[in-house]
Each structure stands twice: as structure tokens, then as C-alpha cells.
Amino acid sequence: MNARRITSSLLRHLAVAVACACALATFGTDAAPLAATLAAPPADAPPSPVKDPHYGDALFHFYQPHYFTALTTLMASQQLGRVAQHADEAEVLRGGLLLSYGMHVEAGQLFTQLIDKGAPPSVRDRAWYFLAKIRYQRGLPAEALAALARIEGSLPAELDDDRHLLHANLLMGGGDYAAAAAVLGTVAKKQPESRAWFMSDRKSRDANEAKAAAGQYARFNLGVALIKTGDLTGGTAMLDELGRAPAAFEEARSLRDRANVALGFAALQANKPEQARTYLERVRLNGAQSNKALLGFGWAAASMKNARLALVPWTELAGRDASDAAVLEARIALPYAYAELGAQAQSLAGYNGAIGDFERENAGLDESIQSIRSGKLMNALLARNPGEGAGEEMGWFWTLRALPEMPHAGHLAQVLAKNEFQEAFKNFRDLRFMTGNLQQWADNLGVFSDMLDARRKAYTERLPQVLARARETGMAAAGERSAAITKEVAEAEQAGDGVALADAKQRDLIERLNGLRAAQAQPTPDPEVAAMSERMRRVAGALTWQLAQEFPAKVWEAKKALGSIDTQLAQAKAHEAALAQAQVDEPARFERFAKRIAELKPRLQALMPRVTALSGEQQQAAQGIAVAELASQKNRLAVYTTQARFAVAQLVDRAVTAPAQTAPQAQAHAQAHAQAQTQAHAQAQTQAQEADRARKP
Amino acid sequence: MFKHNALTSLFFAVAMSMHVAHAADAAAVAPAAPASTPATAVAIAPPAAPSTAASAPAAPLASLDTRIQDVKGDVIRLNRDLLVLEEELLFPANTQVALFVSMDVGKMFSLDSVQIKLDDKPVTNYLYTPAEVSALHRGGVQRVFVGNLKSGEHTIVAFFTGGGPHERDYKRGTTIKFDKGVEPKYIELQIKDSMAKLQPEFDVKVWQ
Numbered sequence: 001m002n003a004r005r006i007t008s009s010l011l012r013h014l015a016v017a018v019a020c021a022c023a024l025a026t027f028g029t030d031a032a033p034l035a036a037t038l039a040a041p042p043a044d045a046p047p048s049p050v051k052d053p054h055y056g057d058a059l060f061h062f063y064q065p066h067y068f069t070a071l072t073t074l075m076a077s078q079q080l081g082r083v084a085q086h087a088d089e090a091e092v093l094r095g096g097l098l099l100s101y102g103m104h105v106e107a108g109q110l111f112t113q114l115i116d117k118g119a120p121p122s123v124r125d126r127a128w129y130f131l132a133k134i135r136y137q138r139g140l141p142a143e144a145l146a147a148l149a150r151i152e153g154s155l156p157a158e159l160d161d162d163r164h165l166l167h168a169n170l171l172m173g174g175g176d177y178a179a180a181a182a183v184l185g186t187v188a189k190k191q192p193e194s195r196a197w198f199m200s201d202r203k204s205r206d207a208n209e210a211k212a213a214a215g216q217y218a219r220f221n222l223g224v225a226l227i228k229t230g231d232l233t234g235g236t237a238m239l240d241e242l243g244r245a246p247a248a249f250e251e252a253r254s255l256r257d258r259a260n261v262a263l264g265f266a267a268l269q270a271n272k273p274e275q276a277r278t279y280l281e282r283v284r285l286n287g288a289q290s291n292k293a294l295l296g297f298g299w300a301a302a303s304m305k306n307a308r309l310a311l312v313p314w315t316e317l318a319g320r321d322a323s324d325a326a327v328l329e330a331r332i333a334l335p336y337a338y339a340e341l342g343a344q345a346q347s348l349a350g351y352n353g354a355i356g357d358f359e360r361e362n363a364g365l366d367e368s369i370q371s372i373r374s375g376k377l378m379n380a381l382l383a384r385n386p387g388e389g390a391g392e393e394m395g396w397f398w399t400l401r402a403l404p405e406m407p408h409a410g411h412l413a414q415v416l417a418k419n420e421f422q423e424a425f426k427n428f429r430d431l432r433f434m435t436g437n438l439q440q441w442a443d444n445l446g447v448f449s450d451m452l453d454a455r456r457k458a459y460t461e462r463l464p465q466v467l468a469r470a471r472e473t474g475m476a477a478a479g480e481r482s483a484a485i486t487k488e489v490a491e492a493e494q495a496g497d498g499v500a501l502a503d504a505k506q507r508d509l510i511e512r513l514n515g516l517r518a519a520q521a522q523p524t525p526d527p528e529v530a531a532m533s534e535r536m537r538r539v540a541g542a543l544t545w546q547l548a549q550e551f552p553a554k555v556w557e558a559k560k561a562l563g564s565i566d567t568q569l570a571q572a573k574a575h576e577a578a579l580a581q582a583q584v585d586e587p588a589r590f591e592r593f594a595k596r597i598a599e600l601k602p603r604l605q606a607l608m609p610r611v612t613a614l615s616g617e618q619q620q621a622a623q624g625i626a627v628a629e630l631a632s633q634k635n636r637l638a639v640y641t642t643q644a645r646f647a648v649a650q651l652v653d654r655a656v657t658a659p660a661q662t663a664p665q666a667q668a669h670a671q672a673h674a675q676a677q678t679q680a681h682a683q684a685q686t687q688a689q690e691a692d693r694a695r696k697p
Numbered sequence: 698m699f700k701h702n703a704l705t706s707l708f709f710a711v712a713m714s715m716h717v718a719h720a721a722d723a724a725a726v727a728p729a730a731p732a733s734t735p736a737t738a739v740a741i742a743p744p745a746a747p748s749t750a751a752s753a754p755a756a757p758l759a760s761l762d763t764r765i766q767d768v769k770g771d772v773i774r775l776n777r778d779l780l781v782l783e784e785e786l787l788f789p790a791n792t793q794v795a796l797f798v799s800m801d802v803g804k805m806f807s808l809d810s811v812q813i814k815l816d817d818k819p820v821t822n823y824l825y826t827p828a829e830v831s832a833l834h835r836g837g838v839q840r841v842f843v844g845n846l847k848s849g850e851h852t853i854v855a856f857f858t859g860g861g862p863h864e865r866d867y868k869r870g871t872t873i874k875f876d877k878g879v880e881p882k883y884i885e886l887q888i889k890d891s892m893a894k895l896q897p898e899f900d901v902k903v904w905q
Binding site: 073 | 763765772776782785829832
């Protein structure tokens with residue numbers, strides 16, 4: 001064995017492992033989910049009082065999570081001035097929601113504005129934090145560090161931990177592992193109770209699990225950082241502690257497996273195969289890391305010159321699903337072990353079987369690539385992975401979980417695991433969602449237009465009738481009559497005798513008295529007339545008394561009635577004025593709405609083809625990523641096939657050089673050898689060509 | 698020779714599989730390409746010198762990510778404007794009335810549904826999903842109804858059904874009379890816990 005080359009390979013592996021481990025630190029620092037937590041309290045925290053109901057309405061959608069509705073209704077409420085009491089919080093929420101759609105530029109501008117306008121320290125700190133996130137994601141580490149340095153300490157405790165993780169990531173990215181280890185140390189020492197935000201960025205995760213997972217991720221990253229700084233003992237101890245820790249839930253178990261795999265391969269690098277086996281045998285047999293662990297477990301045995309021991313894990317691994325690179329590797333590692341044990345025939349059969357498997361796998365990959373290029377992958381993924389929430393809106397928690405129903409779907413597991421593909425697919429899904437959204441608005445806008453026309457028509461038809469009714473009411477005549485009555489009441493009040501306010505009975509009595517008085521005035525010899533004058537005097541007196549008695553009350557009632565008439569007249573006049581104003585305002589209002597609809601329509605129509613075109617472009621880009629990944633799998637297969645063919649040739653060579661070989665056997669072996677070499681050479685030549693072809697969309 | 702090949706491919710395989718296993722996390726923080734020229738810059742050419750513009754090298758097309766960000770922003774802003782138009786058209790401010798439902802701690806009451814009558818006319822009969830109940834618990838306020846009302850006095854009767862203390866079915870009603878003026882009217886129906894009475898309380902808050 002060429003130890004130097006193997007060491008080089010091991011070192012390369014370790015570098016990858018460590019890089020991957022560093023990447024783990026980003027588990028909790030994904031900006032978009034965090035935005036949710038920044039904008040809202042954790043699930044187990046009591047809600048803060050809402051001062052504007054429409055802000056609460058946006059939160060109601062946000063928590064479900066219907067982010068698109070939350071964002072658009074929030075922005076509509078902002079435009080209508082209905083969230084003034086939560087102006088800053090609304091902006092933070094909006095910025096977080098924009099971030100969730102990958103709109104870093106606009107979100108960055110928003111947070112910068114929040115800072116510039118002198119928001120309160122708590123808002124300012126969150127804005128700085130977000131800006132640091134955005135800058136980090138956009139590859140501006142120095143600017144991100146500067147933003148972190150501006151945080152004054154008003155971040156909530158749970159967010160402060162995340163700030164430390166981000167800080168550590170930035171330091172590790174800059175190669176300052178010692179500082180990163182120091183920063184992570186402060187987080188790792190903390191118990192996970194203070195890290196509730198981890199729960200809220202994974203919808204389905206239980207809060208306690210998230211708290212524990214956060215601490216473990218921090219410890220894992222610290223271990224890796226320590227190893228990178230050269231503190232192998234400290235780093236290994238940290239990872240070993242994690243690798244032996246009890247894990248109550250899947251994420252912790254998965255992380256423990258990763259720690260043990262990293263430790264195992266680090267031990268292999270250090271040429272400590274026994275120790276490597278100790279670490280690797282802690283890995284679960286059916287976890288996501290099990291294939292890698294089985295492979296390493298076998299190679300550890302091989303390093304111990306114990307090929308028989310290596311057969312056990314490799315035999316198990318070789319029988320697993322061939323879509324995993326470790327399994328493919330095992331299919332040639334297994335005949336290698338047989339060859340080491342001197343079982344040439346089994347070895348040759350194993351290599352030939354592996355070559356057949358690789359060729360079938362290669363054909364399957366070709367089919368998958370063809371299928372991807374035809375667009376089936378993206379549509380099948382959309383069908384199998386609807387968005388979360390009833391509205392199937394775009395969302396932060398959305399991830400590809402289910403493989404599409406396609407031939408050789410197993411190949412796609414690694415494609416889907418790539419964040420680059422996930423992000424591309426999210427964009428594609430967002431654009432498809434927006435296509436539907438715009439189409440819905442196009443229909444609605446037509447309805448609005450029809451509605452406006454109907455209102456205009458109704459207004460035009462009803463207006464003459466209303467005006468006619470208004471004319472019939474005779475406002476002018478009513479006013480004159482009111483004035484006349486007012487004058488009469490004033491005269492009656494001035495007269496003060498109550499005659500003008502007499503009721504019908506009293507007026508009748510007055511008239512009779514007047515008639516009697518007139519009759520009495522005529523000269524008559526009738527003695528009875530003369531006798532009546534005394535009775536008339538008494539009746540007239542009584543009537544005068546009665547009128548005088550009732551006069552104040554009647555004046556008050558008359559004035560009250562007059563007041564009521566005035567009020568009603570004023571209301572009628574106001575209605576008349578409103579009607580006149582409406583004749584001016586309503587057409588103008590209709591015009592304004594029509595103008596707005598006319599302005600929005602071209603915007604809508606211009607956006608629809610843009611979204612469709614970008615959707616197609618994004619689909620091509622995502623398909624390109626998937627094809628490139630499958631092409632790399634094909635390349636890997638080509639390498640394995642080449643190695644298997646060389647191994648077959650070597651075995652044939654050994655058989656040829658064997659002393660008991662007959663001439664025909666030697667000729668057959670020579671032919672097989674030559675064929676194997678030719679095929680291997682051809683395979684190697686096509687490898688580069690296929691790689692180039694595959695990268696083209 | 699063979700061992701070397703096998704081991705090289707081993708590490709290749711392990712490196713690949715390790716990479717794949719962590720790729721989702723790794724790429725999440727991978728430095729993104731700096732934003733290139735905005736898409737709008739592409740279409741702009743000086744009208745006075747078309748020949749120069751034609752002969753000049755074309756402006757580089759903005760990155761796909763940038764163009765997608767732009768179009769997402771445009772779609773979101775359009776949605777905002779359309780929502781505002783829809784609301785102003787359907788529910789003018791002078792006649793608008795909006796009813797909201799909120800929940801305080803909600804330990805005493807597990808909300809199932811709410812029925813609301815406005816001036817004796819049923820306007821909503823809403824069944825809640827667990828996600829909606831959770832959103833209310835976390836501080837969300839649901840705009841359960843929005844409509845139009847004439848100026849004057851009106852009456853709302855709301856019935857809440859759900860599980861009360863000791864897991865018993867619970868139904869409570871609350872009534873409010875209010876005056877509708879020319880401003881929009883926002884009324885919040887609040888579900889609260891009364892620790893003193895060990896039962897839920899239903900309160901009404903008139904915002905304006």
C-alpha cells in the first residue's frame with residue numbers, strides 16, 4: 001500500500017469532513033427562519049399585547065404559516081396607516097418575510113433604513129443582526145462582522161446565542177479558529193434552555209428537542225474548531241463526549257453519528273484503525289451515516305491487515321441501495337477483500353458483478369438525466385411536495401421531503417439534498433405560486449372592473465329618481481311655511497292673550513261668544529237677551545282665564561315644535577347638499593377607481609410573462625444542477641468501473657502467470673486482459689466528455 | 698496499485714457522501730454571488746445614439762437570482778396595491794366594519810368555532826383549525842369578518858363554542874351595541890381566562 005498517497009487522501013477527506021462539520025454550525029443561523037422568531041415571541045412565551053388589530057391580523061397569518069398573505073396584508077395595512085402603533089415591529093416582520101423569499105437586497109435596504117431613522121435600541125440591534133446575516137449570506141464577512149460589532153446588547157437572550165453562532169461561523173470562515181472556539185465555548189457552556197428559538201424555526205420540532213439539539217450543534221462545532229486550531233486532544237474529547245452522549249431524539253442521534261464518523265475517519269488518518277473501529281461501531285446501523293461508517297469500519301479492518309474482518313461490514317454494505325456512493329464503493333471493496341484472502345474466483349466474480357451493477361446503474365442514471373431534461377422531475381417534485389399550510393404558500397419551513405415518482409428515483413436523493421438545488425427549486429416553486437396568484441388577480445381585476453361599471457350604471461339610473469324625489473319634497477316651500485309659522489308664534493307670544501294658541505274647542509267657544517256679542521249689540525225688545533249678557537261675561541271671563549293659564553305651556557310647545565321643524569329642515573338641507581356633493585364626488589370616485597384599475601392592469605399584464613419566463617429559466621437552472629449532480633455520479637461510476645476492470649485484468653494476469661496454466665487458458669486470459677484494459681481506457685476517455693455534456697442544460 | 702486505487706476511491710466516496718450529508722447546511726451559508734447590474738439597466742439605451750448603442754457591447758444580463766428578487770418584489774408590491782384597491786372598493790372607509798377575534802392565554806377555553814350575528818343577521822360561522830388556534834394563542838388577531846354598515850346603532854351577538862374547564866363543552870355568548878359613524882369601525886372579540894372564576898371570559902373591545 002502506498003502509505004503516503006493514502007495519507008494524502010485521508011487528509012483530503014479530513015479537510016472535507018471538517019469543512020462539513022463547520023457547515024453544521026450554520027444549522028441555527030439560517031436567517032429566514034430566525035426572522036420568524038425575531039419578529040415574534042417563541043411559542044411558549046406569552047404573546048405581547050397587540051395595539052393595532054391589523055398588525056395582529058398579519059401575525060395571525062404569519063403564525064400559521066401563511067407568509068405570503070401575512071406579508072401582503074401587512075403591507076396593505078401599512079399603506080392604509082393601520083399599524084402605526086407597531087411601525088418598527090411591522091418593518092422588522094416585513095424584512096424577515098422578505099428575507100424568507102430570498103429578497104436580500106430589499107430586506108437589507110429596509111433594515112438599513114430602520115437603523116438610519118433611529119429606531120429604539122431593541123429594534124436597532126435586531127436590524128444590525130439581520131444585516132449581519134444578510135451580509136454573511138452574500139459573502140461579505142468583514143461587513144457582517146462590523147454589523148455584529150454594532151449590536152449594543154439589546155438582543156433577547158435566545159437571539160444572543162445565535163449571534164454567537166454567527167460570529168463563530170464568521171471567525172471560522174476567516175480562519176480564526178481560536179477565536180471561534182472561544183466564542184463557541186460561551187454558547188456550548190450554556191444549557192440549551194435558553195435557546196428556544198431553535199424550536200420555532202423547525203415547525204414540527206418539539207421545543208425541548210430543539211433546545212438540546214442547539215447545544216449539541218454548538219459542542220460539535222466547537223470540537224471541530226478545536227481540531228482545526230491544532231488542539232486535537234481537546235477537539236477529540238469534545239467530539240468523543242458528543243459521540244457517547246445519550247440521544248433522545250432523531251436529530252441528536254444523527255449528530256452523534258456524525259461526530260463518531262468524523263472521529264473514526266480522523267483516527268484512520270492518524271493510522272489508528274483500532275480506535276477508528278471503536279468510534280465507528282457506535283454509529284447506528286440504519287442511520288443516515290451508517291453507510292459511511294460501514295465503509296470506514298471495513299477499511300479500518302483492512303488497515304489492520306485483517307481482510308476477513310472487513311468482509312462483514314462490506315458484505316452488509318454492498319447489499320444496500322446502490323444510489324449511495326459508499327455502497328458502490330463497497331461493491332469493489334468486497335472483491336478486493338476476497339482477493340486479499342486469496343479467494344481469486346470469488347474476487348473475479350465480485351468484480352464482474354460490480355461491473356454489471358455499475359453499468360446498470362449508469363443506464364439508470366442516463367434515464368434519470370433524460371427524465372430531468374424533459375421537465376418531469378420538477379413537475380413531479382411539485383406534485384409530491386406541496387407547500388405547508390392550507391394555502392400552500394411559499395414558506396420558510398418548506399423543504400423537499402418526498403422523492404418524486406420516477407424511475408430510478410433513488411438517484412435523486414443526493415440531488416435533493418443539495419442546498420443549491422433546494423434553493424433553486426424554492427425559487428421555482430415561488431414563481432409558480434406567483435403565476436397562480438397573478439392569474440387570480442387578473443380574474444379579480446376583471447370582476448372589479450365589472451363591479452365598477454355596474455355601480456356607475458346604477459348611479460346613473462338612480463340619480464334622476466333621487467333628484468326627482470328631492471324636488472318633490474319642496475324644500476323651499478317648507479322653508480317658507482316654517483318661517484310663517486315662526487312669525488305667527490312670535491306674534492302670539494307678543495300678543496300674550498293666548499287667543500292665537502287656542503285649541504279648536506277654545507276657538508269654537510270664542511267664535512260663539514263673538515256671535516252672541518254681535519247679537520246682543522242689536523237693539524231687541526227680548527228680555528232674555530239682556531239676561532244672557534251676565535252669563536256671557538262669566539263665560540268670556542272663564543275662557544280668558546283658561547287661555548292665560550295655558551299660554552306659557554302652549555308657547556313652549558309651539559317653540560319646541562318649531563325647533564324640531566328647524567332641525568328636520570336642516571337635515572333635509574344637509575341631505576340635499578350631500579346629494580349635490582355626491583353628484584360631484586361619485587363620478588370622480590368612480591374615475592379614481594377606474595384609473596387605479598387601469599394602472600394596475602398593465603402592471604399585472606407585464607408581470608405575468610416575466611414571472612413565466614423566469615419560472616422557465618429557473619426550471620432550466622434547477623434541472624442543470626440536478627443533471628450535473630447525476631453526471632458526477634456517472635463519473636464516479638466510471639471511476640469505479642475502470643478500477644474494477646483493472647482489478648479484473650490484474651486477476652487475469654495472476655492467473656496467466658500461474659505455472660499450471662495451459663496454452664489455451666493463457667490465450668483466453670490474455671484476451672480478457674486486453675479487453676478489460678481497452679474498456680477501461682475507453683471508459684476513461686468518455687468520462688471527461690460526459691462530464692462536459694452533462695453540465696450543459 | 699490496486700490498493701491505492703481502491704483507497705483513493707474510498708476517500709473520494711466518503712468525501713462525497715460526507716459532502717452530500719452536510720450540503721444542505723453548508724450551502725445555506727455559502728457566499729452568494731454579489732449582485733450584478735439590475736435588470737432594468739439592460740433595457741436602457743440612449744435614444745440619441747442608437748448606432749453607438751448597437752455597436753457597444755450589450756450590458757450583462759443581471760443574474761437570475763437578482764432578476765427573481767426583482768420580480769418577486771414587483772409581485773408583492775402589486776399584491777399590496779391590489780389588496781388596498783379591493784378593500785377600498787368593496788369596503789369603503791365610511792361604511793366599513795371589521796370584526797376581530799383574539800385570545801389571551803386561552804388555558805380555560807379551547808376554541809372550536811365562533812358564530813357572529815350582526816343586527817340579527819348571521820355574518821360568519823367560523824370553524825377553527827389547530828393551526829389557527831395556535832396562531833391566536835401566540836398573539837395573532839383574526840379578522841373574522843369585514844363588511845359594510847350604515848351609520849347608526851347596531852348590535853353584534855357572538856357565540857363561542859369549544860372546550861371549557863374540565864374538558865366540558867362550552868358555549869358562551871356576548872352582545873355589544875355600538876354606533877357606526879363615518880369612520881371605519883374595528884371591534885375585537887376577546888377570549889380571556891378568568892383565574893378568579895376559573896373559567897373563560899369573553900370581552901369586547903371597540904377600537905374606533
